[in-house]
Amino acid sequence: MTRGLTRFAGRIFSSCRIFVTGLFIIGVGSVPAVAQILPGGNSAVGLQPSLAVNNELGKDNQYPQQFSAPYGSTHFFGDWWGAQPWLQDHGIHILVDVHEELAGNFRGGWRQGVTDAGQVGVETDIDWGRLTNAKFMDGFWTHMMVVNGHGRNLSTQYIGDAIGGVQQIYGARGNVVAHLVYLWGEKTFLHNRIDISAGWIPVGSFFAASPLYCMFMNVAMCGNPAPNKYTEGNRDWPSGNLGFVARVNPTPDTYIMAGLFAVSPHSFNGGISGWAWAQDGLGKFSSPVEIAWMPHFGRDKLDGHYKAGFSYDNSRYPDLYADINGNSWQATGLPRRMHAGRASAWVQLDQMLIRNGAGPTNGLLALAGYMWTDGKTTAMAHHIWAGMVETGAPWGRPLDSMGVMYQWLDMSRAVLLQQESSLALGQPYLSNQWGPSWGLQTHENVYELFYNAHVAPGLTLQPDFQYINRPGGTTTFHDAAVMALQFNVVM
Secondary structure: OOOHHHHHHHHHHHHHHHHHHHHHHHOOOOOOOOOOOOOHHHHOOOOHHHHHHHOOOOHHHOOOHHHHHOOOOOOOOOOOOOOHHHHHHHOOOEEEEEEEEEEEEOOOEEOEEEEEEEEEEEEEEEHHHHHHOHHHHHEEEEEEEHHHHEEEEHHHHOOOOOOOOOOOOOOOOOOOOOEEEEEEEEEOOOOOEEEEEEEEOOHHHHOOOOOOOHOOOOOOOOOOOOOHOOOOOOOOOOOOOEEEEEEEEEOOOOOEEEEEOOOOOOOOOOOOOOOOOOOOOOOOOOEEEHHHOOOOOOOOOOOEEEEEEEEEEEEEEEEEEEOOOOOOOHHHHHOOOEEEEEEEEEEEEEEEEEEOOOOOOOOOEEEEEEEEEEOOOOOOOEEEEEEEEEEEEHHHHEEEEEEEEHHHHHHOHHHHHHHHHHHHHHHOOOOOEEOOOOOOOOOEEEEEEEEEEEEOOOOEEEEEEEEEHHHHOOOOOOOOEEEEEEEEEEE
């Protein structure tokens, strides 16, 4: 057994060593410093909402992304033989993205194994003012994205962890050809100081969002931090809720944002495909609110983003543990205690410490945050994270990036009481919002280190290491160590 694990680990590390050597042979000195979606970061489909809310007002109080390609103009196939410039001149921005994540746990967990998970995503952003040349359409955009997902989940199938999935791509896409992630219209007013968006929207891609988070592979962080995105009223990418968002900029570097969303009581919002907006059971609402300050410090204009938010869902949810008398509903068989409403709150920040070039991500960045959700009805109550990201300019690779992140994921007291009750009654542990449990859940620690290498226009490769202490929040499997390789190409 030990010999087999040693051989497996050797293959993983040998592959990564060959890969890293190869990418530097290919990449150093051969890749021009052209504009990327996220300079110094991973260029992946689906970042448009978080990019929008993280940009301050520019010259003449205009949002820069409203008047240029939302994701830049760098593609693996160049300008599509002249088609891309023509489309963008007419207000049509199309992004096709192929994303794959190969991951294997060479130590610990339930058992050793390797899986691949990936997706093909297509996004279309249309500036209807430019497309139609109609004055009344100025400032009106539509945004649509569909994905096709595939693969297997390393965390649930090999590690024994449904909390901090090591692959950001896996899950919630459904076994369909084209899963709808979002489709909404956006209209700006008063020189873009007021922005209204309405339609099928991933709540977590607007609120508590940052384009920095998906530079990391672990899904507890990518896109939007847990636990909010696993609750019915605050779904994140690739799920959505029907509703609207209003954002107001009192000053160029501040905003106040509020939303109202229909709450879906189903496991898959919009059905398995994401297209079934008129699901039964709609009728309750979640109402997130967020305020932000986006300053620039010092001579180098070191960018920062400081946010705080609160969300309230007025649905009724059952207590994870208590019956109507406060005892275990599993033991007494009495109806479960119902709670009117579910609240959540968050604070988050990122701050550039050293600037290496133009743009909000070209430098040494520190980021941290905390999110809380009502633990009586949600299996995870607390999430704390802290990390650093640096672009490759100091070592002559300005389009590369590297980062390190620590996460503490704390399960709620109610879910632990429920699981203790299951254990005492000799019953299997119940699944919760995160999936199955392999033991009594308390907390999980995740450590991650990555290097993202830009090896060709529109193409990045990212070796990624993750160490998970207490996978699944239990002591059933002490730890797990994972090596992964992420491939992303913007076609």
